[in-house]
Amino acid sequence: MFLEATIALLALVTAIFLQPWRLLASQRPLVHESHGKPSALWTPLLAALVVLPWAWALPTLHHMPLQLQWSGACLVLLTLGWPLAVPVLLAVGLIAGLVSPGLGWADALGLAVWQGVVPATLALLLGWLMRRLITTRAFTGARIFVYVLGRGFLGTALCIFLAGTLSQSAGHMLPGVGEQLSLVARWLMAWGDAVITGMLCAVFVAFKPEWLATWSDDLYLPKP
Numbered sequence: 689m690f691l692e693a694t695i696a697l698l699a700l701v702t703a704i705f706l707q708p709w710r711l712l713a714s715q716r717p718l719v720h721e722s723h724g725k726p727s728a729l730w731t732p733l734l735a736a737l738v739v740l741p742w743a744w745a746l747p748t749l750h751h752m753p754l755q756l757q758w759s760g761a762c763l764v765l766l767t768l769g770w771p772l773a774v775p776v777l778l779a780v781g782l783i784a785g786l787v788s789p790g791l792g793w794a795d796a797l798g799l800a801v802w803q804g805v806v807p808a809t810l811a812l813l814l815g816w817l818m819r820r821l822i823t824t825r826a827f828t829g830a831r832i833f834v835y836v837l838g839r840g841f842l843g844t845a846l847c848i849f850l851a852g853t854l855s856q857s858a859g860h861m862l863p864g865v866g867e868q869l870s871l872v873a874r875w876l877m878a879w880g881d882a883v884i885t886g887m888l889c890a891v892f893v894a895f896k897p898e899w900l901a902t903w904s905d906d907l908y909l910p911k912p
Contacts (some may be wrong), residue, residue, distance in 0.1 A: 690793045691858060693800040699774045699805045708771035711901060720788035728898040732767035733776060736760070740780040745788035757803065757877055758785050759851070762844040763885040765808040765815075767892070769901035779803030810847040813903060815839050822907070831908045836893060839902070841886030848878035 743758045764773045781800025785791050791799075818838050822831050850875035862870045873892045892899050 689797065692794075692797045692905075695801050695805060699809065700778060703771045703774035706771035708769070711769060711772050714878070725878055729768055729772070729901060732764070732899050733772070736764050736768075736782065737779060738754055740764070741783035741787055741825060744780060744784040744790055745814060745853060747770060748788045749788035750797075751821075752760045756880075758884070759803040759807055759848050760885070761804045761807040761851075761880050762811045762840075762847055763888060764804075766885070766889060766902050767899055770808060770812045771807050772901070778807060780804060788829065798855070798860055801859060802851055802858075806854060807847045807851035810850055811839070811843060813844045814847060819845070819907065832893065835903065835908050836886065836890045840889030841882050843896065844885040845878045845882035848881045849875050852878065 711729055712733070740760050743760060747757060758766030761773070763779055767773075778800045780883060781796045781804060784799060785793055816881060819835055821827055822834050853871065856867070856870055856874070861867065862873055865873055889900070894902060897903050897905070
């Protein structure tokens, strides 16, 4: 529990230092938007606080041979940005501990860290690498696919699996599953997370780009 508490505290302090509430004060203008509107990020923020706690608490609410887990952290990262995603994901872990009688506070903290903060941080680092890639002269592909497929789909699978592997190394095993089979299960569950995140990411890019704090028209839809 000490490791999880340290990670959560460091991430929260760093996020607060970056003043995430500024994203909620006013909408960051995109090419097709006007200035001064209330932030559209309130919608994905409230959706995360309502939906994710139940998804995280589901394995303890229903006894299953394999505790299927859905993180949603990469989607929260893409919609809210890392400084705002960290306190939201920690709050999701807290709410999950409240709604599930079978989920102790230590387990809730572990969920908030290994299913929330860690994959969101990995997704942040992956996004930074992808932005560096597409801004080089050697890159000639369609940038929008780098965002939707790279960050939304393939990147989510990779980050969720790496976070699950790190949590297993820290002693968080899937109940009733051997060590090697746990890695296989985490890999398969990571792809389920990736399909949902990639699908919603594509929908948001097409219809609600203002719900994606990490999206930029200038970066991913450059003028010819």
